[in-house]
Amino acid sequence: MEKKYDIAIIGSGPGGYVAAIKSAQLGQKVAIIEKEDVGGVCLNWGCIPTKTLLRSAEIVDLVKKSSDFGIEITDYKLDLSKIIQRSKNIALKLSNGVKYLLSKNKVDLITGSAKFINKNSLLIQKTGSDSNINISSKNIIIATGAKPRELNNLKVDGNVVWNYRNALRAKKIPDKLIVVGSGAIGMEFASFFNSIGAEVFVLEMQDRILPAEDLEVSKFAMKQFEKKGIKFFLNSNLKILEKTDDQISVSVLNNNKQTKISASHILVAVGVKGVTDGLGLDSIGVNIKSNSIIIDENCETNVKGIYAIGDVTTVPCLAHKASHQGIIVAEKISGKKVNKFLKDEDIPSCTYSNPQIASIGLTEEKAKQQGYDVNIGNFPFTANGKALALGEDEGFIKTIFDKNTGELLGAHLVGAEVTELLSTYIVGKGLETTPDEFLSNIFPHPTMSEMLYESVLSSESKSIHY
Numbered sequence: 001m002e003k004k005y006d007i008a009i010i011g012s013g014p015g016g017y018v019a020a021i022k023s024a025q026l027g028q029k030v031a032i033i034e035k036e037d038v039g040g041v042c043l044n045w046g047c048i049p050t051k052t053l054l055r056s057a058e059i060v061d062l063v064k065k066s067s068d069f070g071i072e073i074t075d076y077k078l079d080l081s082k083i084i085q086r087s088k089n090i091a092l093k094l095s096n097g098v099k100y101l102l103s104k105n106k107v108d109l110i111t112g113s114a115k116f117i118n119k120n121s122l123l124i125q126k127t128g129s130d131s132n133i134n135i136s137s138k139n140i141i142i143a144t145g146a147k148p149r150e151l152n153n154l155k156v157d158g159n160v161v162w163n164y165r166n167a168l169r170a171k172k173i174p175d176k177l178i179v180v181g182s183g184a185i186g187m188e189f190a191s192f193f194n195s196i197g198a199e200v201f202v203l204e205m206q207d208r209i210l211p212a213e214d215l216e217v218s219k220f221a222m223k224q225f226e227k228k229g230i231k232f233f234l235n236s237n238l239k240i241l242e243k244t245d246d247q248i249s250v251s252v253l254n255n256n257k258q259t260k261i262s263a264s265h266i267l268v269a270v271g272v273k274g275v276t277d278g279l280g281l282d283s284i285g286v287n288i289k290s291n292s293i294i295i296d297e298n299c300e301t302n303v304k305g306i307y308a309i310g311d312v313t314t315v316p317c318l319a320h321k322a323s324h325q326g327i328i329v330a331e332k333i334s335g336k337k338v339n340k341f342l343k344d345e346d347i348p349s350c351t352y353s354n355p356q357i358a359s360i361g362l363t364e365e366k367a368k369q370q371g372y373d374v375n376i377g378n379f380p381f382t383a384n385g386k387a388l389a390l391g392e393d394e395g396f397i398k399t400i401f402d403k404n405t406g407e408l409l410g411a412h413l414v415g416a417e418v419t420e421l422l423s424t425y426i427v428g429k430g431l432e433t434t435p436d437e438f439l440s441n442i443f444p445h446p447t448m449s450e451m452l453y454e455s456v457l458s459s460e461s462k463s464i465h466y
Contacts, residue, residue, distance in 0.1 A: 174264045378399075381415050
């Protein structure tokens with residue numbers, strides 16, 4: 001007998017499970033279908049495991065400069081297997097936590113792969129079983145996430161050629177690692193493996209690393225990475241020369257110069273693409289472009305009652321964007337007034353490398369391209385007492401305001417713990433804060449958050465401590 005629901009959700013990542021819980025809280029009867037681990041890529045293979053690895057790398061970096069703090073550590077042992085296992089344990093704990101939350105909110109969790117029969121019915125192939133079940137739903141949310149993009153001339157084998165999943169399960173530290181791509185994924189892994197002892201080379205087709213970030217931030221971050229020993233090849237094209245079971249040799253063309261690099265491993269980090277195959281979307285007429293499902297501001301597709309959220313839609317592919325979309329859809333279906341529509345410039349971005357990078361809103365380049373007359377504030381870590389006390393004096397806080405209206409257009413941060421500092425600007429931007437309003441607040445001393453205040457002062461040419 002076919003079981004009936006108000007909302008069925010395909011995928012249990014940060015978009016899917018948030019949509020499920022919110023919908024259930026709003027009185028809907030909800031089912032969520034997951035073919036792998038509850039929590040999706042973010043929890044099991046992305047956001048959480050990588051941050052766990054990067055925490056270990058951060059501790060290694062602290063040990064390396066411990067003498068600066070009057071502590072001599074002459075010998076330490078790095079156990080990669082324990083680092084990897086810790087990331088697995090934390091991911092499992094959080095996955096079990098999501099299962100509990102789904103159960104607590106009376107969401108039916110179905111383990112299997114879903115395919116559309118029609119726009120209101122799904123056929124589910126149960127995982128580890130030959131049996132199928134059918135369910136029907138008034139509304140269906142597609143939250144299937146994304147998978148790594150591959151290069152035509154470089155197929156991932158899990159041995160020498162890695163994607164991020166292989167890197168998260170590394171059995172040994174590479175002697176030399178080539179990272180193809182310098183976005184958030186590429187730079188986080190480059191930073192991690194560099195810190196724990198690998199020689200790292202980063203290849204980027206564009207003229208700078210972290211291409212989505214503010215140019216000033218991008219240039220500064222690259223200098224910091226180079227100080228740590230990471231080597232960069234920008235404007236580069238890659239040619240595979242030879243690949244064996246334990247080594248790969250490539251030729252890199254950059255600025256009309258050919259360089260040969262041999263490495264034990266190469267990590268392909270050239271972005272992700274939406275998981276749309278196997279869902280039967282063609283049979284119900286859902287519009288797809290370049291593996292991304294086309295949606296409107298309510299996250300609804302061209303087929304009424306079919307929604308899509310998260311990485312399976314459009315860039316940026318970020319967990320917090322997916323969760324926000326999940327709430328939008330849950331409220332829309334439940335008849336609530338939706339006032340959380342997303343604009344790309346309102347979606348924060350964080351890279352958890354060393355140094356960290358965090359941003360919200362327009363970059364300086366984009367603001368000027370869009371015709372804004374801007375006031376720019378900039379405050380360095382070197383002028384902040386708490387940053388100096390922590391031994392973290394490399395970085396800066398940049399703020400961009402509309403000179404005419406005082407609107408906060410963007411904030412761009414680079415340095416230690418800036419991913420934690422960014423949220424003040426996120427709230428400020430959401431409230432359309434002006435410099436005067438921002439500066440009417442008291443920031444505690446000594447804290448790194450004082451730099452947020454000082455950067456806004458700087459935008460008004462009123463900086464006190466720099």
